[in-house]
Amino acid sequence: MKKLIKNIRYLYLVLGVAVVIFLTQCGLDPFTIEMPASGDAGKVVTFTLKGSTMSRIDNTQANPTYATKLLIGIMVPKSWNARQNTVVAFTSPKGNETMVLIPDAEIEPLSGQTWPIAAKNKLGIGPNLFDDFEWIIYRSNAVYTFKNNEDIKFDVKVNCKLGPENMVTKLGFYMGSSRENLNPSNTDYNKIAFSNQFEVKNGEGDLIDFINPQLSKIEPVRSIDNDIVTLTFDAGVTNTALSNTDDLYLCAKAFDQTDAVIAETCEQTTRTKLTALGGKRYRIDLWARGFFNVPSGATISRIEYYYTNSSGTVKVGYGNTADPFKFTFKCQ
Numbered sequence: 001m002k003k004l005i006k007n008i009r010y011l012y013l014v015l016g017v018a019v020v021i022f023l024t025q026c027g028l029d030p031f032t033i034e035m036p037a038s039g040d041a042g043k044v045v046t047f048t049l050k051g052s053t054m055s056r057i058d059n060t061q062a063n064p065t066y067a068t069k070l071l072i073g074i075m076v077p078k079s080w081n082a083r084q085n086t087v088v089a090f091t092s093p094k095g096n097e098t099m100v101l102i103p104d105a106e107i108e109p110l111s112g113q114t115w116p117i118a119a120k121n122k123l124g125i126g127p128n129l130f131d132d133f134e135w136i137i138y139r140s141n142a143v144y145t146f147k148n149n150e151d152i153k154f155d156v157k158v159n160c161k162l163g164p165e166n167m168v169t170k171l172g173f174y175m176g177s178s179r180e181n182l183n184p185s186n187t188d189y190n191k192i193a194f195s196n197q198f199e200v201k202n203g204e205g206d207l208i209d210f211i212n213p214q215l216s217k218i219e220p221v222r223s224i225d226n227d228i229v230t231l232t233f234d235a236g237v238t239n240t241a242l243s244n245t246d247d248l249y250l251c252a253k254a255f256d257q258t259d260a261v262i263a264e265t266c267e268q269t270t271r272t273k274l275t276a277l278g279g280k281r282y283r284i285d286l287w288a289r290g291f292f293n294v295p296s297g298a299t300i301s302r303i304e305y306y307y308t309n310s311s312g313t314v315k316v317g318y319g320n321t322a323d324p325f326k327f328t329f330k331c332q
Contacts, residue, residue: 027188028175029054033195035171039162041203047074049156051175051191055146065147068179070140072099072156073119075126075172075194077163077210078134078222079330085161088138092154099138110181119174122182126194127170128210132221139178162200167208171195205328213237215320216307218327225254225288225300225329233307233316236280241314242307248274248282251315252305253324254292262300263292268310288329302328 031051039045049072057064070090076082089098108118119135158173172194176182180189197211208221216233223229231250235243242248250273251266265272271291274282288300304324306317315322 027054027186028052028177028191030191031173031175031193033173033193035195035198037197038199038201041162041164041166041200044159044161047158047160047171047173047195049158049173049175050153051156052153053146053151054188055148055150057146057148065145066179067143067145068177069143070099071137071174071176071178071181072139072158073123073135073137073172073174073176074158074160075119075123075133075135075174076160077165077167077169077208078132079165080160080163082134082136082160086136087159088156089159090140090154090156093152094144094154095142097141099140102137102139108182110183118182122184122190123172123174123192126172129213130210130217130219130221132208132210133172135172135174137174162203164204165200165208166203166205167200167210168212169198169200169208169210171198205330206326215240215316215318216305216325222330224331225294228285228287230283230285231274231305232277233274233282234280235282238320240316240320242309242316243280245309246276246282247310248307249310249312250274250284250286250305251308251312252291252303254288254294254300255302255304256298257301259301262294262298265292266308266312268308268312274307300329302326 029052031049034048034050036045055066057066072088074082083101087098090096102115104114104116106115107113108115111118115137116135119137123135125131125133172192175191177189180186183190213234215237216231219230233248249268253264254262256262274284276282288303292300294300304326306315306324308315317324
């Protein structure tokens with residue numbers, strides 16, 4: 001008898017869960033992204049998100065509808081200054097409108113953080129290998145009400161002015177419901193997708209490659225000569241002339257704004273030695289002004305560098321050649 005009662009309770013529990021699942025089967029379908037493979041720096045590019053809703057609401061409820069505002073998020077490089085250079089609008093059977101940027105200071109209810117921080121923590125940077133991105137979230141003005149089985153399709157147009165820098169990256173896009181906000185456990189109302197490779201061409205400076213494994217990179221990407229930066233060397237990306245040693249040293253030149261050499265350092269000492277991180281990865285942290293002993297009043301515009309062995313006879317630089325890597329300092 002006790003076993004029968006236990007089984008009946010379990011049956012009620014299962015049925016209860018099923019009802020809850022049914023009642024919450026109202027959300028967004030995965031969306032697709034239509035976009036070009038590249039765009040020119042400083043020009044406006046349109047990214048189109050093609051979405052749809054799935055409304056499954058229990059008609060036995062007192063008010064069998066679901067009302068919400070639409071949320072749209074974009075993840076782009078910080079240098080694009082997207083807050084000032086983006087317009088997000090959508091068309092749908094429910095209505096058409098231009099969306100409003102959620103203020104940076106507004107708190108996302110579930111996380112207790114500002115929307116940009118909450119979105120970054122929840123949505124991440126996708127397949128990009130290092131971070132110089134921001135999430136910004138837009139919200140519809142109107143509240144849209146859905147009835148049971150009222151499924152619609154809608155298109156979101158993101159018109160965004162590209163930043164000034166040459167780069168290769170993958171962009172992030174988000175769709176959500178203001179009624180649910182950034183609920184980390186509810187995937188019905190939170191849809192995210194990252195784009196295929198997108199390239200910004202005909203811009204300024206050296207190519208910034210966010211998505212392809214690189215022998216060497218400098219972080220932060222956006223720094224000035226008075227910042228402490230980290231240089232990393234990843235010998236695991238491909239076989240190099242330095243793959244059989246852990247004694248790696250930095251050789252570098254500093255240039256001013258006229259492209260004249262300010263200083264050059266190429267010594268095999270503790271000051272220039274990289275620290276092994278394991279897995280054939282190495283790093284060195286440096287303050288450029290101090291490293292090159294730059295006099296007061298002079299400014300480092302860019303550096304060129306390569307790595308060498310303990311004798312200085314082997315050089316590995318850009319593209320696994322003896323040509324130097326290049327890095328241009330930029331203001332935030």
